[in-house]
Structures are given as C-alpha cells and as structure tokens.
Amino acid sequence: MTTLSAYSPKVRSVGLDGVLVTFGDTATDEANRAAIAFRGAVDAQGWPEVSESSSTLVSAFFRIDLAEHRFEAISDRLQSILATRDWFAASLPEGRALWTVPAVFGGARAPQFDEAAEAAGLSTRDALRDLTTTRLRVLTLGFAPGQPYLGTLDDAWNIPRQKELTLNVPAGALVAAVRQICLFAKDTPTGWRHVGQSAFACFRPRGDTPFPLAPGDEVQFTDISATELSRIEDTVTDGSGGAIRTELA
Amino acid sequence: MIALHVHQVGPGVAVQDLGRTGFLSKGLTRGGATDRLAVHEGAALLRQSPELAVLEMVGTGGTFEATEDMRIALAGAEMTAHVDGAAVAWNASHALAKSSVLTIGPTRTGTYGYLHVGGGFETEQMLGSRATHQSCGLGELVTAGDVLPIGLDRGGDFGLTMPRDTRFDGGAIRIVPSMQTSDFAKETREKFEATTFRRDPRANRQGIRMDSDGNGFATPKALSIVSEVIVPGDIQITGDGTPFVLMAESQTTGGYPRIGTVMPCDLPRVAQAPAGAALQFQFVSLEDGAAIEACARATWASLPKAVTPLVRDPATLQDLLSYQLIGGVVSATDAPLDRG
Numbered sequence: 001m002t003t004l005s006a007y008s009p010k011v012r013s014v015g016l017d018g019v020l021v022t023f024g025d026t027a028t029d030e031a032n033r034a035a036i037a038f039r040g041a042v043d044a045q046g047w048p049e050v051s052e053s054s055s056t057l058v059s060a061f062f063r064i065d066l067a068e069h070r071f072e073a074i075s076d077r078l079q080s081i082l083a084t085r086d087w088f089a090a091s092l093p094e095g096r097a098l099w100t101v102p103a104v105f106g107g108a109r110a111p112q113f114d115e116a117a118e119a120a121g122l123s124t125r126d127a128l129r130d131l132t133t134t135r136l137r138v139l140t141l142g143f144a145p146g147q148p149y150l151g152t153l154d155d156a157w158n159i160p161r162q163k164e165l166t167l168n169v170p171a172g173a174l175v176a177a178v179r180q181i182c183l184f185a186k187d188t189p190t191g192w193r194h195v196g197q198s199a200f201a202c203f204r205p206r207g208d209t210p211f212p213l214a215p216g217d218e219v220q221f222t223d224i225s226a227t228e229l230s231r232i233e234d235t236v237t238d239g240s241g242g243a244i245r246t247e248l249a
Numbered sequence: 250m251i252a253l254h255v256h257q258v259g260p261g262v263a264v265q266d267l268g269r270t271g272f273l274s275k276g277l278t279r280g281g282a283t284d285r286l287a288v289h290e291g292a293a294l295l296r297q298s299p300e301l302a303v304l305e306m307v308g309t310g311g312t313f314e315a316t317e318d319m320r321i322a323l324a325g326a327e328m329t330a331h332v333d334g335a336a337v338a339w340n341a342s343h344a345l346a347k348s349s350v351l352t353i354g355p356t357r358t359g360t361y362g363y364l365h366v367g368g369g370f371e372t373e374q375m376l377g378s379r380a381t382h383q384s385c386g387l388g389e390l391v392t393a394g395d396v397l398p399i400g401l402d403r404g405g406d407f408g409l410t411m412p413r414d415t416r417f418d419g420g421a422i423r424i425v426p427s428m429q430t431s432d433f434a435k436e437t438r439e440k441f442e443a444t445t446f447r448r449d450p451r452a453n454r455q456g457i458r459m460d461s462d463g464n465g466f467a468t469p470k471a472l473s474i475v476s477e478v479i480v481p482g483d484i485q486i487t488g489d490g491t492p493f494v495l496m497a498e499s500q501t502t503g504g505y506p507r508i509g510t511v512m513p514c515d516l517p518r519v520a521q522a523p524a525g526a527a528l529q530f531q532f533v534s535l536e537d538g539a540a541i542e543a544c545a546r547a548t549w550a551s552l553p554k555a556v557t558p559l560v561r562d563p564a565t566l567q568d569l570l571s572y573q574l575i576g577g578v579v580s581a582t583d584a585p586l587d588r589g
Contacts, residue, residue: 012427012428013425013426013427013428013535014427014428014478014480014483014510015425015427015480015481015482015483015510015511015512015513016425016510016512016513016535016538016539016542017480017481017510017513018478018480020428020477020478022428022477024475025475026475027475051270051271052270052271052272052273052274053273053274054273054274054478054501055274056475056476056477056478056502057475057476058475059477059478061273061478063270063273066535066539067513067538067539067542067543067546068539068543070539071535071539140476140502141274141275141276141501142276142476142500142501142502143276143500143501143502144276144384144385144500145272145275145276145277145385146275146276146277147276185276186386203385203386205375205376205386205387206375210275210376211272211275211276211277214274214275215274
C-alpha cells in the first residue's frame, strides 16, 4: 500500500471540457477505489461549475466549461480537497448496490470458459469457483452504454487478450482478460475470452432505469444451467436477466 | 399532424439535436449534430431555438413532401436543393407550401448538410434528446416511407440568409493542450503542428482519420495504456502513429494517447472538411483558447443579428420571394450566396 499511496494524484485539463484527477499510472484496484471515492466527495459538494462527472479506471473527471472557469482556480480547489485525506484508503460512496447475476459458465453458451481456465492455469472447477465467489466491483462503465468493467480477479486471471478477435460475442456475455470481467451491453467483436453468458441487459433505453449499474456497485455471479438461462431468456422481459439488486449498507 | 413525408432518402440522414449530456459516467457520449454551428445557423435563419431537432445529411439528402405549409432552412454543407423542381438557395430559409416536394441532392462543398423546419422535428425523445446515436441503439437512420413529425412553429419570417462561413474546405484548426500533450516529445508536437494533413475518406460520426506523408507520430513510450476519458475534438494517436479527431459519437473512454484537443469552435471546420481537404493544427495555450472560445460563442449567439433578407430590395422583396417559391429564379449559385 505504501508504494500505491505514494502516487501523487495528478490534476489535468481535458481540452476546454473539464478537469481530470488521476490516481495511478496503472489500473490498480486501489487507484480505482480512490477515483470513485474522490468523485463522490466532489459531487457531494455540489459545485455549480460541474455539469457532470464520471470515473474511469483510475481517474475522476469533472466536466467544467474551461472557457468560462479558469483551470488554475478549479485545479487549486481540487488540490485542496485531495489534501484533506488519503484517498487510496477512502471508503466508497454510499448508495451502492450488490447485483447477483445468474450466468452459464462453459458449454455452448460460453465456449471459451475451458480455454480461459487453462490460460489462467486453473482447473475448470477452480476457475468456476473464482468466477462465482469473487465479489467483483464495477470499476467503470464504458465502451458501450452501461457496460461494466468488473474487477478485480486473482492474479492468475491476468490473462492477455487474444491476438485474434472473436467476431461476434453476444450481449449479456461475460468476457475475461487482464484480471477483469466485462459484461457486454451489446453484440461485440472482442479479443477477450467468452467465459460466461447472462441475460442481464446493461442498457435499457426504454426502461425506468436505462443504466442499471453504477461505478462502485458490486457484482456476484451465480452458476446456472443452460436450460435455466433459456428459461430466463424466454420469460424475463424486464432486462434484469433474473438478477437481484440489494442495497449495500 | 404537420410532418414531412420521406419519399426517398440518402444512406446517411438522421435526426439530430445538440445531443444528450449527463450520461458520461454511464458510458454514453453527448452525440448530436456533428456541425453544431450549422444547427445554430439554421435556427437563426428561422429565428427559433437551436435546441430544436434537425435533419443531418451526409453526401446526399432526399425527397420530402410537406403535409402542411411550413418553413424550412438549409444550413451547413451546401447541397443542391429544389422545391417542386425549382432551385432554392442554400444557407437560407424558405416557405414550403402544403403538398410541395423538397428535393435535396448531393453535397457541393463540405460534408454535413442540415435541413431545419420551423418548430423543429418532434421525433421521439430518448434520454432527454432526439439525437440519433446509432452505435448505441438510440434512434435509427431515416428511411424511405418515414413520416417525420414537426412541432408547432411559432411562425415568423422566411426568405432570409446570412453570410456564408468559410469552414467547408479545411484550413487551420486551433487545438489546446490536453491531459497527455506534455507526454509527447517536443519534436513530435512540433512536427504535428508543421504537418499538412488530409482528411481521410474513412470518417464518420465517431472520428475522422487524418492522413499525412511520412512515418506518423511517435506516441509516448512511458505512457500507460489505461483507458481515459474522451472529450469531443480529442486527437488520439493510434498505435501506428495516425491521428484521429474524435467526434460527437466517440466512445466515452479510450486507451490511445491524446496529443491535443480541437477547440469546440473549430470542430465544425474539421467536421465539414471534405475528403482530401488540407488541415493544419496549431496549438494555442489553454488561456488563449478559453478567450477565443468565449469570443466564438458570443458570435454564435449573435447569429440571429447576422440574418438578412435573401433578396435585398425591399420594394420587390415580397414578389421575388413568392416568385422564387413557385418558379425558382433564385439559384443556389447566384450572388450574394457565393461570397466568401
């Protein structure tokens, strides 16, 4: 932790569109927690200059019109908030949710599960255990609307992306690489390995909650059969894919 | 219902507005019209709000029939335009009588043309906007047979024009330093500014590829590839050293380093540069950039004051306008429209 906390957060302008506060050079769990916590703390202050905010793997971004507001002044204020505490040790904001998401691992619906287990140097049993017992966190949403990057799996799962793209992995897929799981919002060509399949819709543009997930939310997968997944696909029409949401205290 | 019936339409026509904000953290970029200035120009020509939805047209337009009397404005990249077979001026507003047919043909200069209607298009709002965001599954391209509903027009003038802007053939683009600019070697940044780029034909609403002679641009070796936030106008340098200017429908984050960011007020010039047009990028400091942008915004806001009657002689104004609508003596290539 000492080395991580030794990273001195950087405050930089992004075009004339806003200010970025970065907590690491590499995608670590600690930097991600710090980014989410810092974003939450600044949002809680309700600055009128901030028209929206977001967090990426290691940074918090505040959209601020820099044609109207001087970057130096904004930067000073953000620096003073940075100085109030050790953000790498900060707890995550309140109001987060735990999602229990049923998924099939392996077989015809998730054809690269065995291959991914082998790449991770794990038996399929151990791989399944890791994927269904690790409480994963939504590190960030991106690439497609509502699409979560989930982390962080054990070091064994630091498996590279494939060189060749798989041309079409379906929406709801769980794909693995670099100690993360991505849950696809839509059909996507990818170099990540297709290890699981859910019926969870990450983007529900016509529903009451178009974006069910938020950065900082936690996700726990449960293993179901392909028959059960088919039943969910046939009967569950709200996009939840049978997932259950509970508030995190 | 006031509407436009779409009889025929080109492959790149979609309803747009100024986009949707507030969803960056959810992975959804602003989107909206590629040339935001054209949205303001058309709104000024109809003396209405730039918030109203328009049709964005790439390459060619289509054939549209009016269900009721309405006003239209044509803005952005100039395209051929006819009402019931008679040519009408681009960069101008017109009356479109009930049952008359508006035909918008190929682009003459620039890339993105815009059709505005009095009252704006009132297609379904999704997430607070009517902007079509195809890659995210929000809305669809316009297709033949569509009926595009139009909102209540609070009425007003037509037969108006404004001085033509010069942004349709490339040129100098001002950029401000961005989060990773200083990670690029000084020589790389200098070479970037000294290079004349050509807009590659490979361009869309997500991004525009910039071609140049030579070996491309070295990306910072030490820079990690952790994905970082993208803002419109960011210039990313891909692994082979090619710059891409990221546009309205880019993703929210990306792993390629950004050498700089095109100023919002110059982004319409990048958007409108036709394939092959020469573009040069020039750094301005963040402070100067802020001042330039503030000044440009004031100009955009005062566009309604730049609007003048399409035909200047007040004595003949009324006659000429009606004649133009029926017989079409005003051609898109006649003065004063070709100035500048």
